[in-house]
Amino acid sequence: MTPMRNVVLACCLALSLPALAQGTPAPAAPAPGPTFQADAAGVLGHVQEQMVSLAKAMPQNKLTWRPAKGVRSVGEVYAHAAGSAYWYGKQLGFEVPEGVQAKMKDLEKSTDKAQFEKALTDSFTWFAGQVKAMPDSELTKTVSLMGHDLTKRAVIMLTMGHYQEHLGQSIAYARMNGVVPPWSKSDKS
Numbered sequence: 001m002t003p004m005r006n007v008v009l010a011c012c013l014a015l016s017l018p019a020l021a022q023g024t025p026a027p028a029a030p031a032p033g034p035t036f037q038a039d040a041a042g043v044l045g046h047v048q049e050q051m052v053s054l055a056k057a058m059p060q061n062k063l064t065w066r067p068a069k070g071v072r073s074v075g076e077v078y079a080h081a082a083g084s085a086y087w088y089g090k091q092l093g094f095e096v097p098e099g100v101q102a103k104m105k106d107l108e109k110s111t112d113k114a115q116f117e118k119a120l121t122d123s124f125t126w127f128a129g130q131v132k133a134m135p136d137s138e139l140t141k142t143v144s145l146m147g148h149d150l151t152k153r154a155v156i157m158l159t160m161g162h163y164q165e166h167l168g169q170s171i172a173y174a175r176m177n178g179v180v181p182p183w184s185k186s187d188k189s
Contacts, residue, residue, distance in 0.1 A: 036139060040156050041128040047163045048124035051081065052117055053182045054170050060113050062177045074173050075116060079107040081166040082119035085127035088159040091145055092152050093138075094130040124163075131156055 055078055063075035072080060083104040086096050107119050139153040150158075171181055 035136065036153060036156075037132050037134050037136075040160060041132040043160055044124055044128040044131070044163065047160070047167055048121065048128070050181070050183060051078075051124075051163070051167050051170060052120050054167075054174055054179075055113065055117050055120060057179050057182050058113070058174060058177070059179070060111075062179070063111050063113060063116070065173070065177060067173065067176060074170070074177075075111055076108065077166055077169055077173065078116040078120060079104065079110070081163060081170075082107060082116070082123040084162055084166075085123035085159070088155060088162070089127055089130055091143055092130070092134075092155055093143070094127075097126065127159065 058074055063078075064073050066073040066076075086100050086104065090096050103119070107115060110116070134152070139156075140151050142149045142151055143155060144150075145155055145158075174181060
């Protein structure tokens with residue numbers, strides 16, 4: 001090849017590179033993954049399903065049963081779990097629905113199974129909805145909770161743990177009263 005031909009070929013190649021680059025589409029951005037808030041709401045939904053189904057399975061006459069003097073009864077555990085969502089929600093800066101405090105006070109004295117089921121459903125649904133709607137920027141803000149500065153994310157995780165703790169307590173209470181949790185009836189393990 002002649003040197004002149006090499007120069008011409010190199011120039012043609014150099015001039016065509018921008019055109020080739022324009023024809024190559026940029027890779028698509030990956031779809032955003034699930035958020036912490038959506039994951040937390042999912043966990044809360046699962047715990048809600050189990051706790052409410054367990055409340056439905058407990059006989060009405062067992063709602064006042066307690067394992068020992070000075071320990072919460074079955075119904076008192078349900079009332080406490082329902083009320084905790086609103087307490088933690090308030091700590092997170094969520095606007096608590098009007099009249100909830102009075103409803104929770106009434107629930108503490110109740111032995112009405114349907115009231116407990118509704119209160120649990122309403123509180124879980126409210127809290128999970130508030131968490132799911134929380135902007136990412138709120139998660140790292142701090143709040144003071146029982147003398148500790150915690151991120152709002154940590155408070156949400158504490159709330160989930162609190163609910164799970166009382167679900168476990170409710171399972172133990174149910175089994176002590178001969179009630180098998182509905183979701184484990186077919187479990188042979």
